[in-house]
Amino acid sequence: MKLWIQALALVTLCGCKSELASIHPNPPFEIPELIPVGGIPDSYEWKFKDGPDFYTYLAEKGETGVSIYFGTHPHFEEKNRKKKDSTTLLSTRIDWLESDLDSHSVIWEALVPYRHSPHFTELKLHLWIWGSSEEQVRDLAIGLENMSFDQTTYEKRRVNQTDHTTPVSAPR
Numbered sequence: 001m002k003l004w005i006q007a008l009a010l011v012t013l014c015g016c017k018s019e020l021a022s023i024h025p026n027p028p029f030e031i032p033e034l035i036p037v038g039g040i041p042d043s044y045e046w047k048f049k050d051g052p053d054f055y056t057y058l059a060e061k062g063e064t065g066v067s068i069y070f071g072t073h074p075h076f077e078e079k080n081r082k083k084k085d086s087t088t089l090l091s092t093r094i095d096w097l098e099s100d101l102d103s104h105s106v107i108w109e110a111l112v113p114y115r116h117s118p119h120f121t122e123l124k125l126h127l128w129i130w131g132s133s134e135e136q137v138r139d140l141a142i143g144l145e146n147m148s149f150d151q152t153t154y155e156k157r158r159v160n161q162t163d164h165t166t167p168v169s170a171p172r
Contacts, residue, residue, distance in 0.1 A: 031070070031123065032116040032151060039147025040066055040140070063105060064131035066140055074126035076111045084108050084134075087141050089127075090148070096129070096141055105130045106137045116149065 036046050036057050044059040044066075054071025081097035088094070089112055099107035112125040129140045 030120055031072070032120040034070060034116060034149040035152045036068060037148050037150050039144040041143065064136050064140060065129070066144065067128045069126035070123055071126075072121065072124060074111060074124045076109065076124075076126050078111075081109075085138060085141055088145050089125075090114060099128065099130075103130070105132060106134055108137050108141065116151065 040046070040059045044061050046057045046059050049056045049058065051071070054069060056067060056069050058067045059065060078097065081100065083095050084098050085096045086093060087096065092112055094110045094112050096108040096110050099109045101107055107128060107130040110127045112127065113122055114125050115122040129137050131137045131140065
């Protein structure tokens, strides 16, 4: 074992790539930098907000909106929740559940496992949609069936960021 550590140290000092590094160019615990594309009405705009070990996107107008958490530890429990509808998101069938948040709005939530590529860790996408009626919320859920993700970089998301919320001008 000691010989293995010495060999790895030598390879590292020489600036050579180890075989392990070429097999796994991105560590499997890396979270991909993604931007949602489409899936919302044309009058909405995705806005980015960074967190300590997650990030979110929000699109809202008036009393309706959509929010997506990208991370590995969402706060989501399915217990005692009424199923409201099922739709498809990123080729995955999902169940929308009535939210347990106290609100005067209609709120649905869903949890979707998502792996952007084998080089990245699996994310848990926690989605919220809300509106003043079941019909508004259902329309937003159906619209999200047309959403996809583009990969971006940390720097691109923060262009002109002043209040920790960056509008995203991705094609719809």
